Amino acid sequence: MTGKTKKRTVIVSGGTLEEKFTLDILNDPATEYIIGVDKGNAFLYEHEISPDYIVGDFDSLPGEILEFYEQKKSIPIRRFNPVKDATDTEIAVKLAMEFHKENVVILGATGSRIDHVWGNVQMMKSGLDAGLTICMMDSHNRITLINKKTVLRRTEAFGPYFSVFPLGGKVKDFNIKGAKYPLTQHTLTPYDSLCVSNQFAEDTVEIDFPEGTVVLMETRD
Numbered sequence: 718m719t720g721k722t723k724k725r726t727v728i729v730s731g732g733t734l735e736e737k738f739t740l741d742i743l744n745d746p747a748t749e750y751i752i753g754v755d756k757g758n759a760f761l762y763e764h765e766i767s768p769d770y771i772v773g774d775f776d777s778l779p780g781e782i783l784e785f786y787e788q789k790k791s792i793p794i795r796r797f798n799p800v801k802d803a804t805d806t807e808i809a810v811k812l813a814m815e816f817h818k819e820n821v822v823i824l825g826a827t828g829s830r831i832d833h834v835w836g837n838v839q840m841m842k843s844g845l846d847a848g849l850t851i852c853m854m855d856s857h858n859r860i861t862l863i864n865k866k867t868v869l870r871r872t873e874a875f876g877p878y879f880s881v882f883p884l885g886g887k888v889k890d891f892n893i894k895g896a897k898y899p900l901t902q903h904t905l906t907p908y909d910s911l912c913v914s915n916q917f918a919e920d921t922v923e924i925d926f927p928e929g930t931v932v933l934m935e936t937r938d
Contacts, residue, residue: 723850724749726818729768730806730837731756731777733828738856740764742824752812755805757825758782768792772812773805804833807840814847826853838862838932842884845930859935867933869922876937881905881912881924888929895919905931 727748729739734757742748743766753761755773762782771794775783786792797808806826813821821844826837837853838860844851845862852861859875862884869879881893888905897916905912905926914936915922924933 723747723820725820725822726750726752726813726816728752728754728806728809728813728821728823728826729757729761730754730809730823730825731773732825732830732833733855734760734825735856738854739824742822742854750816750818752809754809754825758786760825762786770812771795772797772808774798804836804840806837807843810840810844810849810851814844814849819849821849821851823851823853824855827855827858839884842930857937861933861935862930863924863933864928864930866923866925869917869924869935871917871920874917875935877916878914878936879916879922880914880934880936882932882934883907884930884932886929888926888931891926891931893922893924895922905929 725747727742727750729751731754739760743751751761751766751768753768753771755775756777758768758771758778759782761768762785769792771786771792774797786794795812797805806823810821810823823837827834841851841853841862845864852859883905891900891903891905893900893915895918897918924931
């Protein structure tokens with residue numbers, strides 16, 4: 718990759734956090750801002766990483782950890798009632814929007830609770846609509862929402878496979894070039910598995926469509 722590395726805000730949520738993968742991202746120089754979300758703050762506390770902001774209802778964070786952060790006056794905390802209309806992770810994304818962050822990576826947004834995973838995928842739409850580049854990551858998956866032409870480069874690929882799914886309805890005139898399974902003026906629907914597990918055929922893959930929102934999953938075993 719050439720050019721200056723784009724700085725990012727990392728949201729550390731309360732799902733599965735794989736130690737090495739998470740620490741590699743948090744300690745990377747490209748990470749300039751960290752938002753700790755509820756139970757995700759336990760990971761930060763255990764590894765002596767100070768978040769720049771903390772949000773949540775804190776129903777799953779040990780009280781002594783919350784008390785530790787409350788005593789650190791340099792770290793702002795937004796506390797919410799557990800009975801609310803948005804998940805803690807969505808609140809963190811809206812906070813990133815409020816702070817005009819443009820590149821957001823969410824960790825701890827996947828795990829055994831598939832309802833939470835799918836809710837987090839849909840929740841990213843508000844960030845996309847606000848102009849954010851936003852994705853969820855774990856050691857096997859990078860999940861991004863796209864609404865315009867997107868170019869994948871083999872040298873920068875997260876993994877050897879990628880899949881696409883429409884979000885919110887059909888996507889017409891959908892095209893994939895440079896892939897093992899290309900598409901031309903296809904109607905992408907939520908009712909089949911045609912676009913699961915595609916691969917690179919050339920050094921770059923172009924995904925193009927005139928309108929709509931698409932879930933792009935880059936994966937590795």
